[in-house]
Amino acid sequence: MASTAARAAPDLAGKCIFITGAASGLGAALATLLAESGADIVATDLRAHALAACATRLRELGGRVHTIAFDVAEPLAAARAIAEAVEKMGRLDVLINNAGTDVTLPIEEISDQNWLRVIGTNLNGPFMLAKHVAAHMRQLGGGQIVNVASTAAKRAWPNAAAYHASKWGLLGLSHALHAELRPHNIRVTAVIAGGMRTPFLLDRFPDLDPDRLQDPVNVAEAIRSVLLLPPSSVVAELTVLPAQETSWP
Structure with a gap:
């Protein structure tokens, strides 16, 4: 991730990104790249x-950095985290919902607890x-x-x-928020990310060929480009795949 420093420019200065x-994978790549681009980070x-x-x-x-372990x-922890971030940093301009989990089991073996954990x-x-x-961003004007x-x-x-139920749901939620929040100048983007060389994937599927996966920095770069669009445009959905992707045509 250190190699991104030469590519990133301080063009997100003044922005605070949650x-x-x-702490790892795509989230760590995003935090580093966006901090190099001048943003304050709530990690x-x-x-x-x-x-x-x-x-x-x-x-x-x-840059300015604030951390919250939650x-x-x-639900209550999520509300407290946003309130704490606004209090400590003064504003939030961008939210990146990146955290994810999975339980790879046949349906008859998934416990109720595991199902609820993934969906949660x-x-x-x-x-x-x-x-x-969004309530805070309305007050900011976008x-x-x-x-x-x-x-x-x-x-x-x-x-x-x-995992599929949660991610199909997240895509639908993202498009719904895109439609609902546009009048408030809040731009919402869903990122369809193909396989990445991250612990989330490689630790669970050691037989995967890392050379056929993409560096998470590449996906972070794509997300950064979305954040840099002029306010008059929005990317509602973005797909970023490795060139040798096997899970998508």
Whole structure:
């Protein structure tokens, strides 16, 4: 991720960006790239110890950084996190719903608890965070929300019922928010991200060929480009695939 420094320009100066799942994978790539681009970062994650290391790296880039360790699946925690971020940073211009989880099991083996955990993290959490940040963004006069979905929101494979349900739901939620929040100058984008070289994928599927996956920095670059669009335009849905993607035509 350090190699992005030469490519990034300080063109997000003055923006404050709230990122979930910021301690690793795409979230860490986003936090680094956007901080290099001049943004202040609210880095959040369920794992407090990993978040501390992430914050140390971000502070070395010179911008303002605030960290919040919380569970996006907990509605009250989501509301408190947005309120804390606004209090500490003064404003929130962008919310990136990136945190995600999965339980890869046949439907007969998925426990009720695991089903609710996946839906809570991947769908309920983004809804709650968007609900609370949108109220703040209306007061600011606008803002942006980015929802990181997956090719799992466009097709299906076995043993991933909870993940597919959550990501198809997230895509629908994103488009609904796009329609509802446009009159308030809040631009909402769904990002369909193909396979990335991240622990989320490689730790669970060690047989995958990393060379056929994309660097999460590439997806972060695409999201950054969306944030840099003129206010008069919005990308409602963006698909970013590795050139050798096998899970999408």
